[in-house]
Amino acid sequence: MEAPEIRILSAGTALPGDPLDNAGLARHFGMDPLWEQWVDAFVGTRARHLSVDLATRQLRYSLADLATSAAARALDGAGVGAADVDLVVFGTATPDQLMPATVNVVADRLGINGVPTYQLQSGCAGAFQALEVGGRMLQACGLRTALVIGGELCSRHYDPGVDLAKLDSQELVNFVLFGDGAGAAVLTTEPAPGTPVVRRVLNRLTGLGRPPGQVVEWTGALDRDTANRAHIKEDYKAIEESVPKMSREIADELLGDLGWGPSDVDYLLPPQLSGRMTRRIVDALEMPVAEEVTRVDTIANTGNAMPFFQLEETLPQLADGDRVLAVSVESSKWIKAGFALEMA
Template sequence: MTYAAITGWGMYVPERVLTNADLEKMVDTSDEWIVTRTGIRERRIAAPHETTGSMGALAAQQALERAGLGSQDVDLLVVATSTPDQLMPSAACVVQTAIGATRAGPMDVNAACSGFVYALAIGAQFIQGGASRTALVVGVDTLSRFLNYQDRNTCILFGDGAGAVVLQATSQPTGVLALDLGAIPGTGELLEIPGGGAAHPATPETVANNLHYMTMQGREVFKYAVRAMGDSSAKVIADAGLLPEDIALVIPHQANLRIIEATAKRLDLPMEKFCVNIDRYGNTSSASIPIALCEAHAEGRLRPGDAVVVTAFGGGLTWGSALLKWGA
């Protein structure tokens, strides 16, 4: 049997830091209000010259270097994003050009904040099915450009960033061992950017009505997120033939500290087993899991043989989880 092992990882976050104190000057909020409700203290904001494509390329290149590979070794490139530089070409084509991965088949996947897990699943399935030997999976978003900085329900939450992993074929039972993906029909309006697509193409009216900004019904999203992330994580653990106590580390999507704490409680696992960096980056959407994975490795929290759960929830409303056996 062929498995998809993670052999490289990389991340990029912009230099500019937007603190809660900065937001206090822009919108009716306070540091205490934001920290209490979300756990966020600051987030990174892309510079004018930075884009989803450019940030994704930097994370991708770092992941390749970590794996000891060149861009010509990649035969599949999957980019998870809900904020591509433009509707076409795809963000994956932009990243492909930037890093020179001329042999790679590039594609985008949009599952909002769950996107990285979906892209990971695609890469792993291509490898397990024999269609790919080396897949580059990127999660990247530039949501700061789709935020209304007069809406404190959304502008306090999100930041920009990119993360990437390299998947390679191996005969060893390591890497991606179990997957669970899904969505809740009829919940799309709870978290959306309604303007800019075929339903509401850009017009003076859509711009005037703020349809190109993100909107969110936070309380409803919170309830769905806790249930879905907890249940989905439990499923991949069981599908891998493990128990919750066998899990060395959980790398959850960094949406809200209270969601992470509630997920830990639902799984009956201590918070010490959860990666948390939302205080420094906010919600970076599809980039949050690979960024946290990179930091977990740098902190010595990933050891060979560890059973690791990654789990996410996002607009759609979508969810996704994976059980990984760390082998690097």
Template sequence: MSRAAVLCGLGGALPATAVTNDDLAAELDTSDRWIRTRTGIGVRHVVAPGEATSDLAVRAGQEALASALRAGGQDAAVDLVVLATSTPDRPCPATAPDVAHRLGLPGVPAFDVAAVCTGFVYALATASSMITAGVAQRALVIGADTFSTILDPDDRTTRVIFGDGAGAVVLRAGTADEPGALLGFDLGSDGSGADLITVRAGGSRQRSSTEPPGAGDHFFTMDGRPVFTRAVLDMSRSSQELLDRIGWKAGELDKVVAHQANIRILHAVGGQLGVDEDRIVANLDRVGNTVAASIPLALRDAVADGGLRPGHRVLLTGFGGGLTWGSAALVWPDLDPR
């Protein structure tokens, strides 16, 4: 049986501060009903002053490593760290080496992957490829973002959606017939849509310009209507292409764990695939859109709630800025994230 990357640990972390819809309604022209109707979100968590993406990534990584130790009963040390984030602690250097250092993993290769909300799937595919190529034996893959730090405080269209968080998994070398083996990936991008999800200022394009940044250019912006359409189209298409490649039918899926962007997007993707809503994992009502952290956090909550069980056929799919999209599939293993 061919070498494969096998998921063997799972963890997550949320900031302590929870912001409810009523909290936002006290600041902005919005309401709990307006937010829930359009997004399905009821509460999101945000970092405290001085708290950074790396802090959440370290906590999620610790939990994932502990989970892997419980599942395998063996040394959970890893020899690769891949961090998916679009809100690094600093523009330079990457945040992953600091995370690896704080986790007690000196000398291991560690780097960031920036693909916004598709970041976790991209990072998962990267680490999986390095394991199947023999470059690494065990990898820690983390998705972590603190979008509250780049949102316009007066923009209700973004502040109601995004929350901060981190989710992580541990991968080990194994074989494709094992539960937890990553069975395939489908990845893609379309740079013609780069302006749909963006922060316009702060990069080399703006910094090299003689024009000063415009008001609000340092904040995140998103063109919601076309993003909704593309998210449904690209996640559905990517998912189906992957299912066809590995020989699964949508009707055989036990759970679909899509990027937690919006409850209407989740249901629309399920509808396109022909998957009933009760098989669509959703936790965005409790955490909001946590960007690169959303898929691993949704997995963690689904396991904790008892909805995701060993032997389930699971499809992961994401869509984000770039534009980027990606999907992965596996049979869920027996592990305890907590």
């Protein structure tokens, strides 16, 4: 007996507060206008949403807050109630705490109980991993509906009082690249005309012997005061060199598996590192008729939330026969990720 098809019924997202543009970021950190111009020109990200109020240093929204809002929107869009959810999977690199798992806090707030829940600790591949785990669990266990979630609270790792002029580039770049947000999607094995089928999901570790491109520390009572240890470090040069090439490899593999050509892709959901990097990646992928779905320029890199922002924009536009290709690279230990959808 063939496994049932996995369809995406809906997607929902949530952002904290108002957007903070580069001028506002520059004013807070006392950077001169040339720095703001550098961010605009060489990073290409114009704004981001932060859960932390930089002026008061207070956390206004938790990851659970954002994820609950996004998941509620996705469930509402699918016409699915809490009692109909058979499985919840959450991918994040920045949970609110080690225990309880954020996925269980979100499930509790939504009124979901008595079902399997999974939290996947992962960077930008986590949303793709959640999609794969959710779909495979539905097929293997004979379940009907899964809620998959992705989100990040990157601003918790900022020091709002730091002197940016004293940071090295591996730390400085994170203040302009990342924003906070959450997203969710509802998967089903039920027939659902007018919704896309998940044709392929790719998740593959390829970092054997390679140093990580990004490190995010988690500190405990014994080491939280360790001097001179950055909470977040980013080898942006390695990322800039590797991600476009890896993106092309991901796209080629997915298209080859499906027998699709570059001209068969109607919507492209590229990696959302920064505005400038996304432009380079899209050019390298060479998909002549695909409509690019990009949000990074206005909400920054939201990690595992971003694929859901892209899906939320794409799903209402899909017509019969349309094909969607999504690509992501996790640079922490070099994971290739992607998925392919088809309206059928």
